[in-house]
Amino acid sequence: MSRVGWFDASSGISGDMVLGALIGAGVPSEVIVGAIVAVAPEPIDVAVETVTRNGFAATRCHVEVADSVTERSWASIQELLQDSALDAPVRTLALEIFERLAWAEATVHGTGVEGVHFHEVGALDSIADIVGAAAGFVHLGLDEVVCTPVALGGGSVAIAHGRIGVPAPAVVELLRDAPTYGGPIERELTTPTGAAILASVVTRYGVQPAMTVDDTGVGAGGADPEGHANVLRLSVGTSTPASEAPGSALVIETNVDDLDPRLWPDVIAALLAAGAADAWLTPILMKKGRPAHTLHVLVAADAAAAVRREIFRQTSTIGMRESTFAKHALDRELISVDLDGHRIAVKLARLDGELMNVQPEYEDVAAAARALDRPIKDVLAEANVLARAATS
Ligand SMILES: O=C([S-])c1cc(C(=O)S)c[n+]([C@@H]2O[C@H](COP(=O)(O)O)[C@@H](O)[C@H]2O)c1
Ligand code: NI
Numbered sequence: 001m002s003r004v005g006w007f008d009a010s011s012g013i014s015g016d017m018v019l020g021a022l023i024g025a026g027v028p029s030e031v032i033v034g035a036i037v038a039v040a041p042e043p044i045d046v047a048v049e050t051v052t053r054n055g056f057a058a059t060r061c062h063v064e065v066a067d068s069v070t071e072r073s074w075a076s077i078q079e080l081l082q083d084s085a086l087d088a089p090v091r092t093l094a095l096e097i098f099e100r101l102a103w104a105e106a107t108v109h110g111t112g113v114e115g116v117h118f119h120e121v122g123a124l125d126s127i128a129d130i131v132g133a134a135a136g137f138v139h140l141g142l143d144e145v146v147c148t149p150v151a152l153g154g155g156s157v158a159i160a161h162g163r164i165g166v167p168a169p170a171v172v173e174l175l176r177d178a179p180t181y182g183g184p185i186e187r188e189l190t191t192p193t194g195a196a197i198l199a200s201v202v203t204r205y206g207v208q209p210a211m212t213v214d215d216t217g218v219g220a221g222g223a224d225p226e227g228h229a230n231v232l233r234l235s236v237g238t239s240t241p242a243s244e245a246p247g248s249a250l251v252i253e254t255n256v257d258d259l260d261p262r263l264w265p266d267v268i269a270a271l272l273a274a275g276a277a278d279a280w281l282t283p284i285l286m287k288k289g290r291p292a293h294t295l296h297v298l299v300a301a302d303a304a305a306a307v308r309r310e311i312f313r314q315t316s317t318i319g320m321r322e323s324t325f326a327k328h329a330l331d332r333e334l335i336s337v338d339l340d341g342h343r344i345a346v347k348l349a350r351l352d353g354e355l356m357n358v359q360p361e362y363e364d365v366a367a368a369a370r371a372l373d374r375p376i377k378d379v380l381a382e383a384n385v386l387a388r389a390a391t392s
Helices: 015-024 029-039 074-082 088-109 120-140 169-174 192-201 261-273 301-314 362-372 376-391
Strands: 003-008 044-053 056-065 071-073 117-119 144-147 156-159 162-165 211-220 231-239 248-256 278-285 291-300 321-326 331-339 342-351 354-360
Touching: 015 029, 015 056, 015 120, 015 192, 015 211, 015 231, 029 044, 029 056, 029 120, 044 120, 044 211, 056 120, 071 074, 071 120, 074 088, 074 117, 074 120, 088 120, 088 169, 088 192, 117 120, 120 192, 169 192, 248 301, 261 278, 261 291, 261 301, 291 301, 331 376, 342 362, 342 376, 354 362, 354 376, 362 376
Parallel strands: 003 144, 056 211
Antiparallel strands: 003 231, 044 056, 071 117, 156 162, 211 231, 248 291, 248 321, 278 291, 331 342, 342 354
């Protein structure tokens, strides 16, 4: 079982939002505040409160730093983190996140990374957000972090270099490999600090993975714009193995060279009776030049245990392998037609309501043919005509 976190970044991400989401998802605020205090070169106040954002309860974690005009170089920030009393994994992650931010700033301002200077207030605020986030993620010990495509917002922001369009250039640089989109509102939703944290902790982007959610944290952004919930959600839980996720299908396979071949038809019948959706054999030439068969069994995840047991019970194999597949199936419906007093079931298959296939059940056709003492091919042809007529 692996621990998984899933971010809903459909309202973007900032450092504050990450801290609020982590606390809401179960990270004790002392873990985050303790790490921030351990690195802060001067007094820092961390406020944690429950607020609402467009009617939704959310955790606001805000770092208050005193005003200052001093600048901090990337080298001095590295030194600060290296010399701090942080736990090693927290320091390592914090350095990784800050380094991404430094490189992004260097790239967009056309300086070397050693030339990057963070303005004092922004630097302290970012250090606190990044160190707090690193402590939170280390505390959660997630094996995987998934995130939705990231909303960037729109409009423009005033920064030290004048007014710039959203997304800010450092955000574009940091989320170069991530799926992002402009909007859905005209204000900055994703900041460089939030983007740097995402770029460092996310293992893949996508919808919520199959998981059992233990906790969900809702981190509040600073503003509460009308008609828009300015929050970042983080769900934390245990991932559901793909092989147990509802709707998934497995193909179980095993190579067998020592089963009496006369048994195979009954083995396949037993596997279908145990819940397999299909079972088939392919002839192979195995190791040691032995003619053998691969048994393939298609089975829905929830019936897999019974089918595995039946394979061991019915065959001579002592091991098997399996893979998980996404299945795409048409909607099915059963109707029946009357053929000279015999009921023939007909399977209809539709895609979005449109009829794609009409198939009389062969067993019913064969039984009717025997009862009527007619060739099966003739009864099948007639059943097809009756089935088509019944659906038109
Ligand atoms: O002041 C500078 S150099 C600056 C650069 C950039 C770039 O993208 S480059 C962006 N910003 C803006 O600062 C605030 C705060 O961002 P945090 O990540 O520190 O929360 C935000 O509006 C950025 O767009 C500043
Ligand atoms: Ni900048």
